Amino acid sequence: MRVLIRADASMTIGSGHIARCVTLANVLRRDGADVRFACRQLPGHLLQRLAEQSFITYPLPERYEQQSQGATIESSLPWQEDIDALAGQLSDEAQFDWLIVDHYGLDARWEKAARPFARRLMAIDDLANRPHAVDVLLDQNYTAQALDTPYARWIDARCQTFLGPRFALMRDEFQCEPIPIRPKVERVLVNFGGFDAAGQVHATMLALQGFADLQVDFVAGLHNPHWETMSARVDAHPGWRLYTQVSDFFSLMQQADLFIGAGGGTTWERAALGLPTLCISVANNQQLNAQLLAEAGVHLYLGRHEDLAPQRLTSAVASLREDPALRQAYADRSRALVDGRGARRIADALAAAADN
Known part of the structure; x- marks a missing residue:
């Protein structure tokens, strides 16, 4: 199975998106998957650290022409520019089995445009504040299980959801x-x-x-x-x-x-x-x-x-x-909320879908 993860880290964004994606990537890699990362070269990016862990990485631009000044971590990215940059990096690559996106600035527009890169898409989210066009959605937060159908208006009915801390992406030692x-x-x-x-x-x-x-x-x-x-x-x-x-x-x-x-x-x-x-x-x-x-x-x-x-x-x-x-x-x-096996559950779900 071939997996591409699109996530960023920076002094502003923090390292949490990359950290949880690396946890899932390591479980997938132990199962034999080829997992790669595409990340922008923002101040404080973690591309070198990913490379040190033997992940193939695709560097994307620090800034885009259409990006607004003073953007926050939840501000929308210029999705077409991000897609174009990613396409340039992947021009010689075969289609991935899964593309996983963990980014507050990307939504259904980006996900629809990213379909040629992978057979299936998964989004990792925490906010439930924008539309998604993916096959699988993960929100590991307590809000996702405590609130009544927080993603009902944002996803297609066919999207498989994994909601709540039972699916939290945690390293094995936390079992x-x-x-x-x-x-x-x-x-x-x-x-x-x-x-x-x-x-x-x-x-x-x-x-x-x-x-x-x-x-x-x-x-x-x-x-x-x-x-x-x-x-x-x-x-x-x-x-x-x-x-x-x-x-x-x-x-x-x-x-x-x-x-x-x-x-x-x-x-x-x-x-x-x-x-x-x-x-x-x-x-x-x-x-x-x-x-x-x-x-x-x-x-x-x-x-x-x-x-x-x-x-x-x-x-x-x-x-x-x-x-x-x-x-x-x-x-x-x-x-009572977690048992440390969330990454295993998500990895199994992705592998099962890839086999169908």
């Missing part, structure tokens, strides 16, 4: 035992995505300054503009450690008693481990999912990072570290 819930929080893990574009790691440092007895691991992301300031703060706190990248994030999560982070892809990793979480949204598309999960008793949601005062985060840490019963309740409810 695991839960972490123990200790009487008191001793170690905290702080991470707000691959790039921390919101600068929330530094803001969290300010909120944690008064907890002299806490061990804290800060994973700050690539090219963090607060790096020097954060390094100085860590030097002044013997129990603090600062990382730009870690090769074994899973191990850091296993050692933690409390996670402070965003409402992105690590939501399901934390859930699989039963890792109690203080969640702060750093993007508009995280807010509803984070709020609904809080209402379901999965984590404590503190709202948008723009609105969060450091004192409120400090108070939440102080309260939660002394409440093992509440942390255990968060752990139990979060683990």
